[in-house]
Amino acid sequence: MTGDTRIPFTGSIHGGLQEGKIISISGRILPGIDRFHVNLQCGSRTNADIALQINPRYDSHPGYVVTNTFQNGKWGSEERKSNSPFPAGSTFSLSITATQQSFQLTVNGSHFMEYRHRIPFHQVDTISVVGKVEISNITFQNPMPAFSAQPVFAAQPVFAPQKSMISGGLKPGRTITIQGTVHPQATRSDPNTNEAKL
Template sequence: MSPGEKLDPIPDSFILQPPVFHPVVPYVTTIFGGLHAGKMVMLQGVVPLKARRFQVDFQCGCSLCPRQTSPSTSTLASTPRGPTSSATPCMVAAGAWRHGWPRLALQGGAAFLLLFLFGNEEVKVSVNGQHFLHYRYRLPLSRVDTLGIFGDILVKAVGFLNVNPFAEGSQEYPVGHPFLLTSRRLEVPCSRALPRGLWPGQVIIVRGLVLQEPKDFTLSLRDEAARVPVTLRASFADRSLAWISPWGRKTPISAPFLFYPQRFFEVLLLCQEGGLKLALNGQGLGATSLGQQTLEQLRELRISGSVQLYCVHY
């Protein structure tokens, strides 16, 4: 190739975006290549038993408050009528409630498959393979570059498709198929070796799902002599987080308790000079002090408690 030769632009079909498994809600992500006619977004999840409302936004920019930036908003909600009566699912699109649409067949505790198929002027929505509704965009589709998911929802997978692989013959609307998780659940208790210890800049990532009736969650780091210099413990009985020292001394973490039954979570431990910095579901929760020599001597990461594990990365 000569130095002055120009490269052809990469076609949209080659802008690949991998599926996302078990994101922590609220979840906001960039849509690679933006939205265009023919693109699909698939959402697979479960409605919690006591869910009141969840929301899926296709918006301009990565805002956690997208009311003013969302050209196409789909809000799935339940409005309870009383303490003992059941809720009637409704839907709002483009900022206006539409009671004339068919009843949304999503019940608490049930799994669902939600599919958005984007056309030139409108988006079509299906629920569990059945066409549910369609509505026109408020702003040009070319301006949409972000997906946001909020509220009472357990998301198992999100997929971004540039073409429709499910069309058969002249079918107008794809049937859709659930994603298969590429990684198996990890056994709990879980142990991982740290052959080189920890060093500044290293990050430990733990992702999982809290069980329905949890008791506790423990993440501990052990050295070569099987001592435990530091432990992070979450107690669901009193909804507290704390660092536990090698001598059993508890140092409470003054922060909101962000573990919830049947909700996904993400724990991040950032190693820095002088200790470990903690973040839970993207929210920083402070740090604990550890000497550099202690960090370098750590050889094992252990995780136990009332959780299902999907990812342990370091």
């Protein structure tokens, strides 16, 4: 999602939340703000469980950030971080990464905090933003798929040069392993042509 977004905003997290998924939010905090929040929710209904609320507040100087969970109609115990990285009137970039144990929060490219799960993260499917902020971009980055190291082809020992098609093509995360034995009379090997010179 790009372009200025009306606040309050509520939208689906495409593909749901899974380990390694990154949610990135960028925007601008308006002057005169008292607080805003970003929620990762289990559904969009009123009183939905909130796995993570990130709540920068500006009722003291410097500002601070409160994180919490809303479950079964009740708020849990607050976690507070002083020296908020969200000054009023500034732009910001917030990234939330779901890991097995926690949410990892990065603000403006620097690690900010870790928030341990109180609700299983795979139940989260909605994001909402409320407060005096302008949101320019919300993106979802899925984790890179894990490719197992499988042989592209199996062949009897051959002398270089040897050429073969890469089944399925080359993809991010795919590994090509070349195994062989250098001919005892070889003086050098050319990695570009995979040819041993005799």
